[in-house]
Amino acid sequence: MEEVETAEELLAKQHRNEKKDLQAKIQSMKNANSLKNIENELEQLQNSSLVQEVSNAVDFLSLGNSDGKNNDLSKQTRTSKAQKRRDKKAAFEKALESQIAEVEVENLTGSRHQEGLKLRQKLMERHLQIREISSDGHCMYRAVEDQLTERGATLSLKELRAQTAQYMRSHADDFLPFLTDPNSGDMYTADEFEKYCNDVADTAAWGGQLELKALSQVLQLPIEVIQAESPSIIIGEEYVNYMRHACGLGEHYNSVEPLKDLANEEEG
Known part of the structure; x- marks a missing residue:
């Protein structure tokens, strides 16, 4: 007589079958991953071999063959x-040499050079010459x-600036009307004049x-400004003794001597 499986036995059997199927699927997945890993390894190996072959080829070209032709090509x-x-x-x-030559030609024919020649000509007529002063704002x-040094005076640059500024402050009405804002054209305010x-x-x-x-007021001396393109200007004419002061090449000032x-002849 055939035994009839109970419900519990049927459920246990079903669980075993499902577990077996699940294990089979897991193994199948592992096998697939292993195959994929093997394929990847093979591909990497092939690439590595290819790289090595290329490297060997480059080394060969770098070293050259026995007749040295590749070395000659590299050297060339x-x-x-x-x-x-x-x-x-x-x-x-x-x-660069061409540009320098062009600049030199321009300097020889330019307005600044021509102005310098005219100034020197004026000075020579008065038996004077330029004593160069550096262009540093001072x-x-x-x-x-x-x-002043030629006259035996000993006022320094700093002292000259300080005394000039102090005289202008104490005589503001003589200077303020000539100072205007370059943007608005308005006359300087008191604060702007103080800053100036x-x-x-x-x-x-x-x-x-x-x-x-x-x-000229501080020193009580007239100052003559000799210009290339215009007549000389004498500032502080009310004073007797002259101090020559040459002006040329735009806003730059030089001294004269x-x-x-002529000086050597007079000494002789």
């Missing part, structure tokens, strides 16, 4: 690059300092006719 390539660098440098130097004061005087005293602000006017040859 290096020589060609070196020659190109030399050619480029030579071309640059040639272009040139006007340095030129006056140079002239501070700049005169403490910075390398360029000086002009206003400062020369103040200096007797011509060297």
Whole structure:
């Protein structure tokens, strides 16, 4: 007589079958992953072999074969690059020389050079020559300092600036009307005028006719400004003794001195 399986037995059997099927699927997945890993390893191995072959080929080309032809080719390539660098440098130097020549020609024919020639001609007629002053913002004061040194005075650049600023402050009505805002055209305010005087005293602000006017009053000496394109200007004419002060090449100021040859003749 056949035994009839109970419900519990049927359920247990079903669980065993499901577990078996699940294990089979897991094993199948593992096998698939293993195959994929093997394929990846094979591909990597092939790539590695290919890279090695390429590397070997490059090494062979670098080392060259027994007759040295590849070495010659590499040497020619290096020589060609070196020659190109030399050619480029030579071309640059040639272009630079050409530019320098153009600038020199322009300087000889330019307005600034022509102005300098005219100024020198004027000075020669008066037996004078330029004594160069550096263009550092202090040139006007340095030129006056140079002239004072020739006269035996000992006022420094700093003292000249300070006394110029102080005179302008104490005589504001003589200077303020000539100072205007470059943007609005309005006359300077009191604060702006004070800042202007501070700049005169403490910075390398360029000086002009206003400062020369103040200096002539401080020093009680007339200052003559010799210009290339215009008649000379004498500032502080009420004073007797002259202090020469040459102006040329735009806003730059130089000092003047007797011509060297003439001075030597007088000493002889």
